[in-house]
Amino acid sequence: MPSTTYSTAPYTDQRPGTSGLRKRVEVFRHGNYLKNFVQSVFDTQTELAGNTLVLGGDGRFFNRDAIQVILKMASANGIGRVIVGQGGLLSTPAASCVIRKYKAAGGLILSASHNPGGPDGDFGIKFNTANGGPAPEKVTEEIYARTLEVGSYRLCDAADVNLDKIGEYTLNKMPVQVIDPVTDYAELMVSIFDFGAISALLKGSFRMRFDAMHAITGPYAKRILEQMLGAPKGTVINGEPLEDFGGHHPDPNLVHAAELVEMTRGPEGVDFAAASDGDGDRNMILGRDFFVTPSDSLAVLAANATCIPAHRNGIAGVARSMPTSQAVDRVATAFNIECFETPTGWKFFGNLLDAGRITFCGEESFGTGSDHVREKDGLWAVLAWLNVLAIRKQSVAEIVTAHWQQYGRNYYSRHDYEGVKSKAADELMAGLRARLPELPGTLLDGLEVSYADDFAYTDPIDGSISQKQGVRIGFSSGSRIVFRLSGTGTVGATLRVYLEAYEPDPSQQSLDPQVALAGLITTANNLAGISSITGRKKPDVIT
Ligand code: G1P
Ligand code: ZN
Numbered sequence: 001m002p003s004t005t006y007s008t009a010p011y012t013d014q015r016p017g018t019s020g021l022r023k024r025v026e027v028f029r030h031g032n033y034l035k036n037f038v039q040s041v042f043d044t045q046t047e048l049a050g051n052t053l054v055l056g057g058d059g060r061f062f063n064r065d066a067i068q069v070i071l072k073m074a075s076a077n078g079i080g081r082v083i084v085g086q087g088g089l090l091s092t093p094a095a096s097c098v099i100r101k102y103k104a105a106g107g108l109i110l111s112a113s114h115n116p117g118g119p120d121g122d123f124g125i126k127f128n129t130a131n132g133g134p135a136p137e138k139v140t141e142e143i144y145a146r147t148l149e150v151g152s153y154r155l156c157d158a159a160d161v162n163l164d165k166i167g168e169y170t171l172n173k174m175p176v177q178v179i180d181p182v183t184d185y186a187e188l189m190v191s192i193f194d195f196g197a198i199s200a201l202l203k204g205s206f207r208m209r210f211d212a213m214h215a216i217t218g219p220y221a222k223r224i225l226e227q228m229l230g231a232p233k234g235t236v237i238n239g240e241p242l243e244d245f246g247g248h249h250p251d252p253n254l255v256h257a258a259e260l261v262e263m264t265r266g267p268e269g270v271d272f273a274a275a276s277d278g279d280g281d282r283n284m285i286l287g288r289d290f291f292v293t294p295s296d297s298l299a300v301l302a303a304n305a306t307c308i309p310a311h312r313n314g315i316a317g318v319a320r321s322m323p324t325s326q327a328v329d330r331v332a333t334a335f336n337i338e339c340f341e342t343p344t345g346w347k348f349f350g351n352l353l354d355a356g357r358i359t360f361c362g363e364e365s366f367g368t369g370s371d372h373v374r375e376k377d378g379l380w381a382v383l384a385w386l387n388v389l390a391i392r393k394q395s396v397a398e399i400v401t402a403h404w405q406q407y408g409r410n411y412y413s414r415h416d417y418e419g420v421k422s423k424a425a426d427e428l429m430a431g432l433r434a435r436l437p438e439l440p441g442t443l444l445d446g447l448e449v450s451y452a453d454d455f456a457y458t459d460p461i462d463g464s465i466s467q468k469q470g471v472r473i474g475f476s477s478g479s480r481i482v483f484r485l486s487g488t489g490t491v492g493a494t495l496r497v498y499l500e501a502y503e504p505d506p507s508q509q510s511l512d513p514q515v516a517l518a519g520l521i522t523t524a525n526n527l528a529g530i531s532s533i534t535g536r537k538k539p540d541v542i543t
Contacts, residue, residue: 003076003156003172008032014040014147016140018345018487020126022112025062028123032153038070038108039153040146041127042077045139047105049078054099054128056090056181057110058216058279060117061243064088066110066125068160075174076154082174085181088163089241091216091280093369093377094185096132100373101184105130111279114251115490118244122490133350133374137466182223185379189224192310192372193383197390202231206389210235210382211260211275214242215250220280220379250277252284252366252378253543254291264288272389272396276378281346282366283378285385287396293513295325295412298362300403301384302331305360307391308384310372315359319349322455322470323482323498324364325410334407343457343469344484346376351461364414364498401509408504411516415539416486417495417530425485425493428533432471432483435527439473445523448476455482473527478502481524495534497524514542 014021014037021037028034042048053074057063067088074082083102084090090098092109099107106129112122127135127143135143156172169176189195202208202225210225212218218239225231237260238246249256252275264273264286273286285292292300302318305311317338318328332339338357342348346367352358353371362368367376368384385396392399439452455469470484479501486494499517503509514521524530531537 003154005152005154007152008036008150010148010150011036012148015144016126019113019134020109020124022115022122022124022488022490024490025119025121025123028062028066034066034069034125035073035153035155036147036150037125037143038073039077040143040150041108042073042079043150044142044146045106045127047130050080051105052081052083052102053079054083054090054095054102054104054107056085056095057088058091059087059089059241059243060112060123060245060278061119061121062123063110063243064163066123067163069155070108071161071171071176072155072158073153075158075171076156079174081177083177083179084163086164086166086178087181089181089216089219091181091185091220093281093373093375093380094181094220096128096373096375097185097188098179099128099130100132103130107132109279113279113488114249114277114282116245116249117278118247121244128374131350131354131374133353134345134347136347136350136464138464182220185220186224186228188372189380189383192308192380193387194309194390195229198383198386199229201386201390202229206272207270208235208272208274209237209260209263209270211237211252211257211273212239213248213250213252213257213275213277214238214240214246215276215278215280216241217276217280217378224379224383245278252277252282255541257284261286264290272385274382274385276382277366280378281376283368283381284366285381285396287400290397290400292396292400293325293364293412294362294366294368295320295327295364295410296400296403297381297385298324298360298368299327299331299407300400301368301381301388302328302360303403304388304392304399307388311359316356317352317358319352319358319361321345321348321363322472323414323484323496324362325412325500326502327407327410328362330407340460343455343466345487348457348459348466350374351459355461357460364412404509405506408502409509411501411503411511411513413499413513413517414543415497415499415521416541417534417536418489418540419492420495420534420536422493424534425495428495428528428530429471429483429485431533432528436471444473444527445519447479447523450474450476479520481520481527483524483528495530497528497530497539499524
């Protein structure tokens with residue numbers, strides 16, 4: 001079974017975005033698209049040679065084919081050993097856990113997260129480093145630079161590995177270990193949470209549903225919630241992973257998880273419901289007739305961290321992505337712990353987690369996590385909420401409402417304009433950037449602008465600088481408007497507008513966020529000229 005070097009011609013569009021390289025499936029299946037990228041990883045990440053690589057994906061269409069190709073390339077490139085999840089499956093947080101546990105030199109995760117799958121859907125690949133987290137910008141830029149000049153790739157001409165059977169295989173002398181994708185992750189969860197208290201809750205009259213959205217978390221949730229914690233069978237819905245996610249968007253939000261939201265409605269509604277996305281890193285948390293915004297979820301978990309055995313003595317600090325609401329900042333102030341504001345994308349939390357400066361972190365985009373891995377973690381967030389509910393013995397609504405009364409409420413919403421022409425999106429952002437210097441101190445619709453900038457971040461640990469991370473307009477009232485373009489889309493541009501208003505008065509805290517934010521929404525539209533430049537009258541998605 002010899003290894004052969006094949007010649008190839010570079011592609012020019014392989015720059016990784018917010019979370020890895022993400023394209024339509026047809027792009028990945030074209031010519032050497034996948035192989036060029038993987039070869040560029042092996043060429044630049046030289047520590048992989050002779051060491052362990054973790055490999056797995058969310059099971060979407062093309063996952064299996066891609067795994068076989070990568071295994072053969074790994075062997076031909078002198079990788080020491082590959083650990084791969086059975087069936088080619090590993091949720092993103094589980095991949096992070098496995099990289100850390102087995103001290104791998106890195107991992108390749110195949111996923112396009114919450115984007116639709118199937119032959120006409122999306123595919124993606126992401127390189128994670130030895131800390132288990134997404135590669136920092138320095139590394140992704142190295143890989144990208146290599147994709148522009150890669151002229152050959154190496155592949156060993158061997159038979160496919162049997163991914164369906166757990167065991168040890170060899171591929172042209174390279175050991176391949178097919179592992180159960182759930183076991184290591186489940187053990188980690190046991191080491192963090194109060195399984196006794198959660199189990200007692202789930203075996204009582206408390207009713208919950210977990211929607212795996214026909215994506216990767218099905219097997220994880222069934223094992224942990226139903227088998228280990230004793231939740232009744234049927235607690236996990238849509239638990240069979242499907243290559244096309246049943247034709248749905250595996251995106252846990254109020255629009256795409258409507259079936260689940262319905263189950264929380266009215267007096268017969270369940271007490272708690274949650275969902276996770278395609279690759280298992282996102283989460284949505286619901287109580288009966290109650291939606292917990294991801295920004296509030298992070299703040300509430302931070303405030304209640306000591307309910308969780310692993311955090312009995314408190315947490316070191318917190319971080320949130322820049323567009324995430326400032327609710328957690330108020331908790332950090334109250335607990336006298338550090339709070340960091342980072343650019344969008346989980347990779348920016350990595351250094352802070354590694355340095356022990358933060359314990360919890362989160363993003364408004366349904367991402368919450370802790371220092372247990374270096375990815376956001378959907379099931380972790382669900383277990384964290386269950387742990388808090390089991391200890392506090394109150395409903396989700398009671399806990400969140402009490403939180404607002406204590407800290408004030410940060411009304412929050414994100415408006416997305418999808419599939420905008422790239423030229424129009426760039427023009428809109430350039431127009432905003434040009435106006436930034438003149439804004440501070442002026443009034444916009446009666447609100448005084450206290451600062452206006454294009455967010456730049458200096459990593460406190462390694463000093464690396466990330467610029468142009470989104471336009472922020474802050475008002476003296478504490479309200480904020482943020483504009484940025486998505487780095488994960490695959491068609492045209494997506495404009496994201498993030499709106500936030502702070503309400504300290506408990507008697508004013510029960511408004512619908514769209515009502516509470518109505519004035520700010522108009523201000524944002526006028527300031528950026530959204531409808532005149534993009535031709536859009538209203539956003540495609542409101543969360
Ligand atoms: C989106 C989210 C961001 C998240 C990323 C990956 O990126 O906004 O918070 O880290 O997906 O899940 P965006 O499309 O906004 O660049
Ligand atoms: Zn995801």
